[in-house]
Amino acid sequence: MKSLLIVYHSMTGGTLQMAHAAATGARSEPDVRVSMLRAAEAQAEDVLAADAYIFATPENLAGISGMMKDFFDRTYYAAFERINAGRFSP
Secondary structure, rough: OOEEEEEOOOOHHHHHHHHHHHHHHHOOOOEEEEEEEEOOOHHHHHHHOOOOOEOOEEEEEEEOOOOHHHHHHHHHHHHHHHHHHOOOOO
């Protein structure tokens, strides 16, 4: 079974609707397990446990939302270090 992680941030509910629609579509596939987390709650362990990702964020001043940037800032190096450690292990 494959796992899909959907990480989202939504201020008005529009992005949440889009994330729910993606989750509903993915759940129609029998071999896909879907996890949906708010950006504030998602951790590096969640990223590392998933096979695929959807990142849903509103556009703010031509960029991603601050909460989604916070998610990437908190998880990037932890995930990167674990991936690289596994890649170069004998």
